[in-house]
Structures are given as C-alpha cells and as structure tokens.
Amino acid sequence: MPAFSEISANQLMRLIGTPDAPVLIDVSVDEDFDADPFLVPGAVRHKHTDIIALLPGLTGRTVVTICQKGGKLSHGAAAMLRDAGLNAEVLAGGNYSWRDAKLPRVPAASIPPKQNGATLWVTRHRPKIDRIACPWLIRRFVDPSARFLFVPPAQVLDVAARYDATPFDIEDTFWSHRGVKCSFDTMVEEFALATPALSRLANVVRAADTNTLADVPEAAGLLALSVGLSRQYKNDTEQLDAAMPLYDALYRWARDGADETHDWPDNRGAK
Structure with a gap:
C-alpha cells in the first residue's frame, strides 16, 4: 500500500489521459534513465537539482514526481514542491513499479x-x-x-x-x-x-x-x-x-x- 505521500501505479493510470491528470515529472538521473529509457505516459524529464525552476508553471496543479525506484529523488523533489505550497505526491515504486504492473510506457526515443x-x-x-x-x-x-x-x-x-x-x-x-x-x-x-x-x-x-x-x-x-x-x-x-x-x-x-x-x-x- 502506498504511503500518505504516494500514489500507486494503478491509481495514477486512472488519471492519465483525462483533463484531471496531474503534472508528471520524471527526476531520474541520466544513468538510471539511460538503462531503461521509458516514460510513464505524459511524464516530462527534469533534473531533481533544479525542481524549483518549475514552480511558475505549476501553480494550482497537482504534481506526481517519478524516479526509477520511487526513492530519495522523487520523495525529495515532492517534498520541495510541497514546501513551496504545491500538492505533490510520489509514484510508489517509481518507474520500476509501473513497468512491473505492465502498464504502457512511452519509449523516450519515439518522442521528437x-x-x-x-x-x-x-x-x-x-x-x-x-x-x-x-x-x-x-x-x-x-x-x-x-x-x-x-x-x-x-x-x-x-x-x-x-x-x-x-x-x-x-x-x-x-x-x-x-x-x-x-x-x-x-x-x-x-x-x-x-x-x-x-x-x-x-x-x-x-x-x-x-x-x-x-x-x-x-x-x-x-x-x-x-x-x-x-x-x-x-x-x-x-x-x-x-x-x-x-x-x-x-x-x-x-x-x-x-x-x-x-x-x-x-x-x-x-x-
């Protein structure tokens, strides 16, 4: 069961594709992402060290942060966003939990x-x-x-x-x-x-x-x-x-x- 600040893969999949979908921010480091270069549908990549730079475009939005395993990178980024007043959660288990649930993953190489x-x-x-x-x-x-x-x-x-x-x-x-x-x-x-x-x-x-x-x-x-x-x-x-x-x-x-x-x-x- 996901923790209070997390959302499960299946819960998130119900939101993706709808107007109410949260902003999805993948903060995986390049080395981890290059080893498994796929994105949760609708997710955009951004450096965890520069997460605050996204604040102007996130006003009033719900955010879900994602890293490969749902650990320190995504939890730290979500906490930074919550500290700035946003509603931010973490994808429980990260990209690996999404992959293991056999949910659709967009190949990064397919995106122009x-x-x-x-x-x-x-x-x-x-x-x-x-x-x-x-x-x-x-x-x-x-x-x-x-x-x-x-x-x-x-x-x-x-x-x-x-x-x-x-x-x-x-x-x-x-x-x-x-x-x-x-x-x-x-x-x-x-x-x-x-x-x-x-x-x-x-x-x-x-x-x-x-x-x-x-x-x-x-x-x-x-x-x-x-x-x-x-x-x-x-x-x-x-x-x-x-x-x-x-x-x-x-x-x-x-x-x-x-x-x-x-x-x-x-x-x-x-x-």
Missing part, C-alpha cells in the same frame, strides 16, 4: 526533440478527424505542452524543415497512414500506447477517418461532430482546443462505458 520545453508538430490546415485526434493523443499521453501548426498542404514539409517541426498526417512522412491504418494508429503503436481503451478509440477514429463507417457504429457520430466543429471554427487552433473535451469524452467511453446502452422507456421499474 523539444523546442523551449515542448515538441512542435505541423500538419495540413482545416483538420477534421486524424489531425485533431493525434494532437489530443500527444497532449494527453506524450507531451502535455505540445504545440501544433496548421498550414496549407503544400507548405507542410517546408515549414517542418524551416521551423524544426515534426510533420504528421501527410503522405510520405513517418507519422502518417500505413496501409489501412491512419495516423492515430501509427502514434498509438509508436508511442506504445495500445491499451484496450486507446485501441477501441483507434477503431472509431480509423473508421471515421477512412470512410469505413459501417465497421464501427460510433464512427458516424465522430464524423458528424468533427465536420460540425470544422464548420464552426475558422481558426484551426481554436478548433483543436474546442475538440479536446470531445476526445476526452470518447476516451472515457472507450475506457469505462463502451458496454452501456440507452433506451426509452428504460423499464427500470419493471419486475
């Missing part, structure tokens, strides 16, 4: 280099499905601070080269469709996030994005809402922000509610 503390991505403007679903996945499970540029299709690769951005959902690039799979599938696979919930959500995204609506009943609803959002917003960044709660809800459906149905009358009083 960061600029000013955030990954930078670029894709075609006027997004509908894949180009909204992928940013949601990245922000919820890979890099909460990720930034996204939406530009004319002919400019994507040049913008990527000029601004050191990572192109996605465009032909002949790494982060794109592969066979019958869409870019969201590619990211779930490359970031090692194939949980039952995200795999179920990927089925919906793929069917909506590739016009195979008959394969997944929920895909028609996602397509309708996505087209509606694209008509409602002229600014692609504003559209992405507005769509985040939609995908949050779809994720909770995929994780907790896929078996629930609704009918009228509901017959709850029937014997």
Whole structure:
C-alpha cells in the first residue's frame, strides 16, 4: 500500500489521459534513465537539482514526481514542491513499479526533440478527424505542452524543415497512414500506447477517418461532430482546443462505458 505521500501505479493510470491528470515529472538521473529509457505516459524529464525552476508553471496543479525506484529523488523533489505550497505526491515504486504492473510506457526515443520545453508538430490546415485526434493523443499521453501548426498542404514539409517541426498526417512522412491504418494508429503503436481503451478509440477514429463507417457504429457520430466543429471554427487552433473535451469524452467511453446502452422507456421499474 502506498504511503500518505504516494500514489500507486494503478491509481495514477486512472488519471492519465483525462483533463484531471496531474503534472508528471520524471527526476531520474541520466544513468538510471539511460538503462531503461521509458516514460510513464505524459511524464516530462527534469533534473531533481533544479525542481524549483518549475514552480511558475505549476501553480494550482497537482504534481506526481517519478524516479526509477520511487526513492530519495522523487520523495525529495515532492517534498520541495510541497514546501513551496504545491500538492505533490510520489509514484510508489517509481518507474520500476509501473513497468512491473505492465502498464504502457512511452519509449523516450519515439518522442521528437523539444523546442523551449515542448515538441512542435505541423500538419495540413482545416483538420477534421486524424489531425485533431493525434494532437489530443500527444497532449494527453506524450507531451502535455505540445504545440501544433496548421498550414496549407503544400507548405507542410517546408515549414517542418524551416521551423524544426515534426510533420504528421501527410503522405510520405513517418507519422502518417500505413496501409489501412491512419495516423492515430501509427502514434498509438509508436508511442506504445495500445491499451484496450486507446485501441477501441483507434477503431472509431480509423473508421471515421477512412470512410469505413459501417465497421464501427460510433464512427458516424465522430464524423458528424468533427465536420460540425470544422464548420464552426475558422481558426484551426481554436478548433483543436474546442475538440479536446470531445476526445476526452470518447476516451472515457472507450475506457469505462463502451458496454452501456440507452433506451426509452428504460423499464427500470419493471419486475
């Protein structure tokens, strides 16, 4: 059982991917991390000796600190944050407990280099499905601070080269469709996030994005809402922000509610 200032791996997994997820800070030393270079989904690395430098961006947030074994590094960092007035806990058992629980771990090598503390991505403007679903996945499970540029299709690769951005959902690039799979599938696979919930959500995204609506009943609803959002917003960044709660809800459906149905009358009083 975790101590009062700790959170278990399974408890933390229930929060990851939701808007209420804590800020996850991995304070493992380089030597330990290089021996097992994987991250809890959504975690960012930061030196334990400089943890106070993060304070301006943590106001009002709950924090979970992580090291390889859940020992002195993470407990010391959490105590420093609590001393500064934050609500900070430690992942009980650290990265090793997460690994031993067989929970998803993001390979550090799969995450593009960061600029000013955030990954930078670029894709075609006027997004509908894949180009909204992928940013949601990245922000919820890979890099909460990720930034996204939406530009004319002919400019994507040049913008990527000029601004050191990572192109996605465009032909002949790494982060794109592969066979019958869409870019969201590619990211779930490359970031090692194939949980039952995200795999179920990927089925919906793929069917909506590739016009195979008959394969997944929920895909028609996602397509309708996505087209509606694209008509409602002229600014692609504003559209992405507005769509985040939609995908949050779809994720909770995929994780907790896929078996629930609704009918009228509901017959709850029937014997």
